[in-house]
Amino acid sequence: MYRILAALAACVLFGYFPAPIAVADADPYAALKRLSAGGGTPLEIRMDDRTHTPALLTGALSKPSKHTPAWIALEFANKAKRIYGIQSPHSTILVAEIGEPSASIVRVRLVHLLYKTPVWGDELRIDIDKAGIIRRVEGRIHPNLAKATLNRPRHAAVSQVEALRIAAAGAGIGRADAGRAEVRPYYLPDRAGIPLVYAVTFQRSGQSPLNLTIHALTGRVIPL
The missing domain is CATH 3.30.310 (TATA-Binding Protein)
Structure with missing residues:
Protein backbone atom coordinates (compact mmCIF):
# COMPACT_ATOMS: atom_id res chain seq x y z
CA MET A 1 0.00 0.00 0.00
CA THR A 149 -4.51 12.64 -15.35
CA LEU A 150 -6.03 11.10 -12.19
CA ASN A 151 -8.87 13.64 -12.49
CA ARG A 152 -6.47 16.47 -11.62
CA PRO A 153 -6.49 19.56 -13.86
CA ARG A 154 -3.17 21.29 -14.55
CA HIS A 155 -2.64 24.76 -13.08
CA ALA A 156 -0.67 27.40 -14.95
CA ALA A 157 2.28 29.12 -13.31
CA VAL A 158 2.70 31.33 -16.38
CA SER A 159 -0.04 33.77 -17.38
CA GLN A 160 -1.20 34.30 -20.95
CA VAL A 161 0.47 37.73 -20.93
CA GLU A 162 3.75 36.18 -19.80
CA ALA A 163 3.43 33.43 -22.42
CA LEU A 164 3.01 36.06 -25.11
CA ARG A 165 6.08 37.93 -23.89
CA ILE A 166 8.17 34.73 -23.81
CA ALA A 167 7.05 33.72 -27.30
CA ALA A 168 7.70 37.19 -28.76
CA ALA A 169 11.18 37.34 -27.21
CA GLY A 170 12.05 33.84 -28.41
CA ALA A 171 10.93 34.53 -31.98
CA GLY A 172 12.23 38.09 -32.18
CA ILE A 173 8.73 39.50 -32.73
CA GLY A 174 8.33 43.27 -32.54
CA ARG A 175 5.68 45.11 -30.54
CA ALA A 176 3.43 45.76 -33.57
CA ASP A 177 3.16 42.09 -34.52
CA ALA A 178 2.91 40.99 -30.88
CA GLY A 179 -0.11 43.24 -30.52
CA ARG A 180 -1.99 41.13 -33.09
CA ALA A 181 -1.17 37.81 -31.47
CA GLU A 182 -3.65 35.20 -30.23
CA VAL A 183 -2.96 33.18 -27.08
CA ARG A 184 -5.05 30.07 -26.39
CA PRO A 185 -4.68 27.35 -23.74
CA TYR A 186 -4.59 23.67 -24.71
CA TYR A 187 -3.76 20.29 -23.25
CA LEU A 188 -1.10 18.29 -25.11
CA PRO A 189 -2.37 14.67 -25.10
CA ASP A 190 0.73 13.10 -26.68
CA ARG A 191 3.20 14.36 -24.05
CA ALA A 192 4.06 12.73 -20.72
CA GLY A 193 1.90 14.27 -18.02
CA ILE A 194 -0.52 15.75 -20.60
CA PRO A 195 0.71 19.30 -19.90
CA LEU A 196 -1.25 22.51 -20.14
CA VAL A 197 0.26 24.83 -22.77
CA TYR A 198 -0.40 28.10 -24.54
CA ALA A 199 -0.59 28.19 -28.33
CA VAL A 200 0.64 31.62 -29.43
CA THR A 201 -0.08 32.73 -33.00
CA PHE A 202 1.52 35.90 -34.39
CA GLN A 203 -0.24 37.51 -37.36
CA ARG A 204 2.76 39.18 -39.00
CA SER A 205 2.42 41.97 -41.55
CA GLY A 206 3.01 40.63 -45.04
CA GLN A 207 4.09 37.20 -43.78
CA SER A 208 2.48 33.90 -42.90
CA PRO A 209 1.37 33.40 -39.29
CA LEU A 210 3.99 32.19 -36.81
CA ASN A 211 2.96 29.62 -34.19
CA LEU A 212 4.75 28.87 -30.92
CA THR A 213 3.76 26.70 -27.96
CA ILE A 214 4.64 27.71 -24.39
CA HIS A 215 4.52 25.34 -21.41
CA ALA A 216 2.09 26.87 -18.92
CA LEU A 217 4.08 25.61 -15.91
CA THR A 218 7.72 26.12 -16.91
CA GLY A 219 7.43 28.84 -19.56
CA ARG A 220 9.58 26.84 -21.99
CA VAL A 221 8.98 26.90 -25.74
CA ILE A 222 7.80 23.42 -26.79
CA PRO A 223 8.55 22.22 -30.34
CA LEU A 224 5.61 20.43 -31.95
Whole structure:
Protein backbone atom coordinates (compact mmCIF):
# COMPACT_ATOMS: atom_id res chain seq x y z
CA MET A 1 0.00 0.00 0.00
CA TYR A 2 2.77 2.44 0.93
CA ARG A 3 4.58 1.68 -2.33
CA ILE A 4 1.43 2.42 -4.34
CA LEU A 5 0.89 5.73 -2.54
CA ALA A 6 4.53 6.66 -3.05
CA ALA A 7 4.30 5.93 -6.77
CA LEU A 8 1.18 8.09 -7.09
CA ALA A 9 2.86 10.89 -5.20
CA ALA A 10 5.84 10.73 -7.56
CA CYS A 11 3.50 11.00 -10.55
CA VAL A 12 1.96 14.17 -9.17
CA LEU A 13 5.31 15.67 -8.14
CA PHE A 14 7.18 15.08 -11.40
CA GLY A 15 4.24 15.50 -13.79
CA TYR A 16 4.37 12.00 -15.21
CA PHE A 17 1.25 9.96 -15.81
CA PRO A 18 0.65 6.73 -17.68
CA ALA A 19 -0.58 6.76 -21.27
CA PRO A 20 -4.32 7.15 -21.84
CA ILE A 21 -6.31 4.02 -21.09
CA ALA A 22 -7.76 2.09 -24.04
CA VAL A 23 -11.36 2.67 -24.98
CA ALA A 24 -13.98 0.73 -23.05
CA ASP A 25 -15.72 -0.76 -26.08
CA ALA A 26 -13.46 -3.47 -27.51
CA ASP A 27 -15.68 -4.00 -30.55
CA PRO A 28 -16.39 -0.66 -32.27
CA TYR A 29 -17.93 -2.43 -35.26
CA ALA A 30 -20.73 -3.93 -33.18
CA ALA A 31 -21.30 -0.69 -31.28
CA LEU A 32 -21.48 1.39 -34.46
CA LYS A 33 -23.90 -1.02 -36.11
CA ARG A 34 -26.27 -0.35 -33.23
CA LEU A 35 -26.19 3.36 -34.12
CA SER A 36 -26.49 3.00 -37.88
CA ALA A 37 -29.53 3.43 -40.08
CA GLY A 38 -28.98 0.03 -41.67
CA GLY A 39 -30.57 -0.42 -45.08
CA GLY A 40 -27.65 -2.37 -46.43
CA THR A 41 -25.24 0.54 -46.34
CA PRO A 42 -21.77 -0.88 -45.65
CA LEU A 43 -19.99 0.40 -42.57
CA GLU A 44 -16.32 1.19 -42.97
CA ILE A 45 -13.97 2.02 -40.13
CA ARG A 46 -10.30 2.94 -39.91
CA MET A 47 -8.67 3.03 -36.49
CA ASP A 48 -6.00 5.45 -35.31
CA ASP A 49 -2.86 3.48 -34.45
CA ARG A 50 -1.89 5.79 -31.58
CA THR A 51 -5.21 6.46 -29.85
CA HIS A 52 -6.95 3.17 -30.76
CA THR A 53 -10.09 5.16 -31.50
CA PRO A 54 -11.76 5.54 -34.92
CA ALA A 55 -9.94 7.91 -37.28
CA LEU A 56 -12.51 7.54 -40.07
CA LEU A 57 -16.04 6.17 -40.22
CA THR A 58 -18.22 6.03 -43.32
CA GLY A 59 -21.67 4.63 -43.94
CA ALA A 60 -25.09 5.36 -42.48
CA LEU A 61 -23.91 6.17 -38.98
CA SER A 62 -27.23 7.35 -37.58
CA LYS A 63 -30.93 7.10 -38.24
CA PRO A 64 -32.76 9.86 -40.19
CA SER A 65 -33.49 12.91 -38.07
CA LYS A 66 -35.21 16.29 -38.39
CA HIS A 67 -33.12 17.77 -35.59
CA THR A 68 -30.46 20.41 -36.21
CA PRO A 69 -27.00 19.32 -37.41
CA ALA A 70 -25.51 20.37 -34.06
CA TRP A 71 -28.01 18.22 -32.15
CA ILE A 72 -27.40 15.23 -34.43
CA ALA A 73 -23.61 15.53 -34.06
CA LEU A 74 -23.77 15.85 -30.27
CA GLU A 75 -26.19 12.93 -30.04
CA PHE A 76 -23.72 10.82 -32.01
CA ALA A 77 -20.90 11.82 -29.63
CA ASN A 78 -23.07 10.84 -26.68
CA LYS A 79 -24.04 7.46 -28.11
CA ALA A 80 -20.49 6.73 -29.29
CA LYS A 81 -18.77 7.87 -26.09
CA ARG A 82 -17.56 4.37 -25.20
CA ILE A 83 -16.09 3.95 -28.68
CA TYR A 84 -14.05 7.14 -28.33
CA GLY A 85 -13.39 6.91 -24.59
CA ILE A 86 -15.16 10.20 -23.86
CA GLN A 87 -16.39 10.93 -20.37
CA SER A 88 -19.52 13.09 -20.03
CA PRO A 89 -19.88 14.30 -23.65
CA HIS A 90 -22.28 17.06 -22.54
CA SER A 91 -19.35 18.78 -20.79
CA THR A 92 -16.33 17.53 -22.77
CA ILE A 93 -17.55 17.96 -26.35
CA LEU A 94 -18.16 21.41 -27.84
CA VAL A 95 -19.64 22.42 -31.19
CA ALA A 96 -16.93 24.61 -32.72
CA GLU A 97 -18.21 25.06 -36.26
CA ILE A 98 -21.30 24.33 -38.39
CA GLY A 99 -21.24 24.37 -42.18
CA GLU A 100 -23.67 26.06 -44.54
CA PRO A 101 -27.15 24.63 -43.78
CA SER A 102 -28.24 24.87 -47.44
CA ALA A 103 -25.51 22.48 -48.60
CA SER A 104 -26.29 18.87 -49.50
CA ILE A 105 -23.86 17.79 -46.78
CA VAL A 106 -23.49 19.85 -43.59
CA ARG A 107 -20.23 19.47 -41.69
CA VAL A 108 -20.21 19.92 -37.92
CA ARG A 109 -16.87 20.21 -36.16
CA LEU A 110 -16.75 19.03 -32.55
CA VAL A 111 -13.77 19.72 -30.28
CA HIS A 112 -12.71 17.64 -27.28
CA LEU A 113 -12.35 19.44 -23.93
CA LEU A 114 -10.42 18.43 -20.83
CA TYR A 115 -11.29 20.44 -17.70
CA LYS A 116 -13.08 22.95 -19.97
CA THR A 117 -9.91 23.44 -22.06
CA PRO A 118 -9.45 22.19 -25.66
CA VAL A 119 -7.25 19.15 -26.26
CA TRP A 120 -4.65 19.83 -28.94
CA GLY A 121 -5.69 18.21 -32.25
CA ASP A 122 -8.70 16.39 -30.78
CA GLU A 123 -11.77 16.96 -32.92
CA LEU A 124 -14.44 15.15 -34.92
CA ARG A 125 -15.64 16.40 -38.32
CA ILE A 126 -19.12 15.00 -38.86
CA ASP A 127 -20.84 15.10 -42.27
CA ILE A 128 -24.66 15.00 -42.21
CA ASP A 129 -26.89 14.65 -45.28
CA LYS A 130 -30.27 16.24 -46.02
CA ALA A 131 -32.13 13.38 -44.32
CA GLY A 132 -30.25 14.01 -41.08
CA ILE A 133 -28.15 10.87 -41.49
CA ILE A 134 -24.47 10.99 -40.52
CA ARG A 135 -22.45 9.78 -43.50
CA ARG A 136 -18.87 10.38 -42.41
CA VAL A 137 -16.97 11.01 -39.17
CA GLU A 138 -13.30 11.87 -39.31
CA GLY A 139 -10.80 13.03 -36.70
CA ARG A 140 -8.87 12.01 -33.63
CA ILE A 141 -9.89 11.64 -29.99
CA HIS A 142 -7.51 10.64 -27.20
CA PRO A 143 -9.53 8.41 -24.85
CA ASN A 144 -10.04 8.66 -21.10
CA LEU A 145 -7.81 11.69 -20.52
CA ALA A 146 -9.41 12.48 -17.17
CA LYS A 147 -8.42 9.03 -15.91
CA ALA A 148 -4.95 9.43 -17.38
CA THR A 149 -4.51 12.64 -15.35
CA LEU A 150 -6.03 11.10 -12.19
CA ASN A 151 -8.87 13.64 -12.49
CA ARG A 152 -6.47 16.47 -11.62
CA PRO A 153 -6.49 19.56 -13.86
CA ARG A 154 -3.17 21.29 -14.55
CA HIS A 155 -2.64 24.76 -13.08
CA ALA A 156 -0.67 27.40 -14.95
CA ALA A 157 2.28 29.12 -13.31
CA VAL A 158 2.70 31.33 -16.38
CA SER A 159 -0.04 33.77 -17.38
CA GLN A 160 -1.20 34.30 -20.95
CA VAL A 161 0.47 37.73 -20.93
CA GLU A 162 3.75 36.18 -19.80
CA ALA A 163 3.43 33.43 -22.42
CA LEU A 164 3.01 36.06 -25.11
CA ARG A 165 6.08 37.93 -23.89
CA ILE A 166 8.17 34.73 -23.81
CA ALA A 167 7.05 33.72 -27.30
CA ALA A 168 7.70 37.19 -28.76
CA ALA A 169 11.18 37.34 -27.21
CA GLY A 170 12.05 33.84 -28.41
CA ALA A 171 10.93 34.53 -31.98
CA GLY A 172 12.23 38.09 -32.18
CA ILE A 173 8.73 39.50 -32.73
CA GLY A 174 8.33 43.27 -32.54
CA ARG A 175 5.68 45.11 -30.54
CA ALA A 176 3.43 45.76 -33.57
CA ASP A 177 3.16 42.09 -34.52
CA ALA A 178 2.91 40.99 -30.88
CA GLY A 179 -0.11 43.24 -30.52
CA ARG A 180 -1.99 41.13 -33.09
CA ALA A 181 -1.17 37.81 -31.47
CA GLU A 182 -3.65 35.20 -30.23
CA VAL A 183 -2.96 33.18 -27.08
CA ARG A 184 -5.05 30.07 -26.39
CA PRO A 185 -4.68 27.35 -23.74
CA TYR A 186 -4.59 23.67 -24.71
CA TYR A 187 -3.76 20.29 -23.25
CA LEU A 188 -1.10 18.29 -25.11
CA PRO A 189 -2.37 14.67 -25.10
CA ASP A 190 0.73 13.10 -26.68
CA ARG A 191 3.20 14.36 -24.05
CA ALA A 192 4.06 12.73 -20.72
CA GLY A 193 1.90 14.27 -18.02
CA ILE A 194 -0.52 15.75 -20.60
CA PRO A 195 0.71 19.30 -19.90
CA LEU A 196 -1.25 22.51 -20.14
CA VAL A 197 0.26 24.83 -22.77
CA TYR A 198 -0.40 28.10 -24.54
CA ALA A 199 -0.59 28.19 -28.33
CA VAL A 200 0.64 31.62 -29.43
CA THR A 201 -0.08 32.73 -33.00
CA PHE A 202 1.52 35.90 -34.39
CA GLN A 203 -0.24 37.51 -37.36
CA ARG A 204 2.76 39.18 -39.00
CA SER A 205 2.42 41.97 -41.55
CA GLY A 206 3.01 40.63 -45.04
CA GLN A 207 4.09 37.20 -43.78
CA SER A 208 2.48 33.90 -42.90
CA PRO A 209 1.37 33.40 -39.29
CA LEU A 210 3.99 32.19 -36.81
CA ASN A 211 2.96 29.62 -34.19
CA LEU A 212 4.75 28.87 -30.92
CA THR A 213 3.76 26.70 -27.96
CA ILE A 214 4.64 27.71 -24.39
CA HIS A 215 4.52 25.34 -21.41
CA ALA A 216 2.09 26.87 -18.92
CA LEU A 217 4.08 25.61 -15.91
CA THR A 218 7.72 26.12 -16.91
CA GLY A 219 7.43 28.84 -19.56
CA ARG A 220 9.58 26.84 -21.99
CA VAL A 221 8.98 26.90 -25.74
CA ILE A 222 7.80 23.42 -26.79
CA PRO A 223 8.55 22.22 -30.34
CA LEU A 224 5.61 20.43 -31.95
